[in-house]
Amino acid sequence: MKFSELVTRVAGDGADAWRTHYAAQAAQERGEDVIILSIGDPPLSTPQPVVERAVEALRAGDTHYTEARGRVALRQAIATLHEHRSGQRVTPDEVILACGAQNALLVAALCLSGDGDEVLTFDPLYPTYPATLEASGARLVRVPLRSANRFRPDIADLESAISPRSRALFFATPGNPSGIIFTADELARIGELARRHDLWVVVDEVYAGLAPEGRVPSLAEAFPERVVTIGSLSKTHAMCGWRVGWMIGPKILMDHAENLLICMLYGLPGFVQEAALTALQDTVEAERRVREYCGDRVRLMHTLLQGTPGIDLLVPEAGMFMLVDVRGTGLGSDGFTEQLFREQGVAVMDGGAFGEETRGFVRISFANDEALITEGCRRIRQFCEGLAAVRSR
Numbered sequence: 001m002k003f004s005e006l007v008t009r010v011a012g013d014g015a016d017a018w019r020t021h022y023a024a025q026a027a028q029e030r031g032e033d034v035i036i037l038s039i040g041d042p043p044l045s046t047p048q049p050v051v052e053r054a055v056e057a058l059r060a061g062d063t064h065y066t067e068a069r070g071r072v073a074l075r076q077a078i079a080t081l082h083e084h085r086s087g088q089r090v091t092p093d094e095v096i097l098a099c100g101a102q103n104a105l106l107v108a109a110l111c112l113s114g115d116g117d118e119v120l121t122f123d124p125l126y127p128t129y130p131a132t133l134e135a136s137g138a139r140l141v142r143v144p145l146r147s148a149n150r151f152r153p154d155i156a157d158l159e160s161a162i163s164p165r166s167r168a169l170f171f172a173t174p175g176n177p178s179g180i181i182f183t184a185d186e187l188a189r190i191g192e193l194a195r196r197h198d199l200w201v202v203v204d205e206v207y208a209g210l211a212p213e214g215r216v217p218s219l220a221e222a223f224p225e226r227v228v229t230i231g232s233l234s235k236t237h238a239m240c241g242w243r244v245g246w247m248i249g250p251k252i253l254m255d256h257a258e259n260l261l262i263c264m265l266y267g268l269p270g271f272v273q274e275a276a277l278t279a280l281q282d283t284v285e286a287e288r289r290v291r292e293y294c295g296d297r298v299r300l301m302h303t304l305l306q307g308t309p310g311i312d313l314l315v316p317e318a319g320m321f322m323l324v325d326v327r328g329t330g331l332g333s334d335g336f337t338e339q340l341f342r343e344q345g346v347a348v349m350d351g352g353a354f355g356e357e358t359r360g361f362v363r364i365s366f367a368n369d370e371a372l373i374t375e376g377c378r379r380i381r382q383f384c385e386g387l388a389a390v391r392s393r
Ligand SMILES: Cc1ncc(COP(=O)(O)O)c(C=O)c1O
Pocket: 040, 099, 100, 101, 102, 103, 126, 172, 175, 176, 204, 206, 231, 232, 233, 234, 240, 244, 245
């Protein structure tokens, strides 16, 4: 039997990236002694009032079809949060609900590009990006965020990657895996390039609430006609599994997105939307909780790993991950990841999963229990000391 070309486009190396993580999960389910530091899903529970609201709405029978765009009150709450974060005032008509930021990214990609087009992004990138952005038939063009430049954008590199086929630039700030926050100046120069070459700029801000003050510099107010902002409750409210995300941009794009979302989602469950509204009513406290949780743990991880032979730590500006340069250990990041898991039962992500620029790095999540981080770091240190002893023989 034959399949569409799409099945090839969505089966990229993104899927391989998770190999060690899935092996670790399977080992954990078998009761083995493993420590999973590979994903950004902290063991924090959803705020209790949010859970209560969902249960209440379920009991009240909020189990019917809902508007494809999402309920107005929820879109208004998202618009208010967006104005606080970016300064851009939008109406609910410029907001649409999706099944997590991941779903919103795919909707944006499908609405903004197609066969024969090019979509720009930065390397390193979040591993779902290649398949998500190429699902439309567009070709992905990766602009390096060089490790030698601590993963900061070089606008000349971006400019040289733009061609007449370029349609859009997608990137995350704070970045994953880099944890860097694009500065207002970097963004202004990106915005100017986008205006000159008539590009869409799709900014993934799922970690924005974890940045200092709960916001990052934004282009949305300066370039409302071409900037699309993507967000979700996953990271900021510890609500990954609720799958509440959104896209904010010009109304005409939202109209197209609605048509697509009718094909692929047909409305988020009403009780989930009611819970999301409750969550957004207490964003300041929710974000503070996760921000402090991550802040305490990044400091702990830094203290525990500092001085470990063969590795160099890149402390993030925000987010849930630390990039660690393992080139000094004598292993490639793929070998480091596999051997660390095999010998010490610690799962981290091979930086190669995020692009060429992070080959030689591993990404370690600190969004975890302190005891697990402490033991995970002890094992990583032991592993690196063992490698150093072999090197010095
Ligand atoms: C940069 C980035 N974008 C999007 C997502 C997906 O977020 P969501 O759970 O809202 O779909 C993630 C999840 O880790 C991410 O790191």
